[in-house]
Amino acid sequence: MGGAIAAFLLGYPALFSIVNPLSGAFIFREMTLTCTPSERAALAWHVARYAFVVMVGALLAGSFVLAFFGISLAALRVAGGMVVALSAWRLLNSPENTEQAEPTDGAHDIALFPLTIPITTGPGTIAVAVALGSAHPVTVAAAIWFFLGMTVAAAALALTIWITYRSADRVARLMGPTGSRSVTRLASFLLLCIGVQILITGVRDVLGPLLAQH
Numbered sequence: 001m002g003g004a005i006a007a008f009l010l011g012y013p014a015l016f017s018i019v020n021p022l023s024g025a026f027i028f029r030e031m032t033l034t035c036t037p038s039e040r041a042a043l044a045w046h047v048a049r050y051a052f053v054v055m056v057g058a059l060l061a062g063s064f065v066l067a068f069f070g071i072s073l074a075a076l077r078v079a080g081g082m083v084v085a086l087s088a089w090r091l092l093n094s095p096e097n098t099e100q101a102e103p104t105d106g107a108h109d110i111a112l113f114p115l116t117i118p119i120t121t122g123p124g125t126i127a128v129a130v131a132l133g134s135a136h137p138v139t140v141a142a143a144i145w146f147f148l149g150m151t152v153a154a155a156a157l158a159l160t161i162w163i164t165y166r167s168a169d170r171v172a173r174l175m176g177p178t179g180s181r182s183v184t185r186l187a188s189f190l191l192l193c194i195g196v197q198i199l200i201t202g203v204r205d206v207l208g209p210l211l212a213q214h
Contacts, residue, residue, distance in 0.1 A: 080124070
């Protein structure tokens with residue numbers, strides 16, 4: 001039990017810091033302005049479920065999947081960083097949408113991509129989860145408690161994502177149009193910085209060994 005608690009206390013803050021569901025909620029709202037409130041609530045639930053699957057999958061089998069396809073963490077960071085940065089750039093430069101929301105038949109089509117991947121649980125989250133999962137104890141009993149704690153941490157973070165994304169409308173109303181737009185732009189800029197940082201880390205991982213040889 002102590003191992004599970006220690007794993008939870010390690011996993012939740014590490015994943016929370018990279019997912020950042022508080023700022024992500026405003027980006028989620030910005031990308032779903034054409035959805036009705038009920039559709040947005042449903043999307044928040046789907047994104048939370050998908051995020052949980054992504055995090056647990058990366059924790060349990062991320063390193064094995066990457067090895068099977070011959071993909072390095074550096075390649076994941078480079079490609080994912082580009083996707084995150086481009087998505088954030090589009091959000092940062094998108095025009096203000098003041099139209100009344102209308103029903104969108106294909107609203108759930110964006111739940112997995114891009115709302116879950118790469119906006120909510122992108123390459124940075126996957127890389128952190130893979131790194132956490134690869135640090136599991138050697139003994140079977142300790143590893144079981146470790147992954148149990150990590151799974152609970154992922155579930156707690158998925159619950160946090162659902163609550164913050166579902167509450168984005170209420171927070172936006174409390175802040176008013178100007179405050180909401182300012183926070184959304186700031187969140188988009190932070191997401192852009194995160195994408196660039198992930199890209200830089202990936203490029204450094206690729207070029208580091210090459211430069212060390214010279």
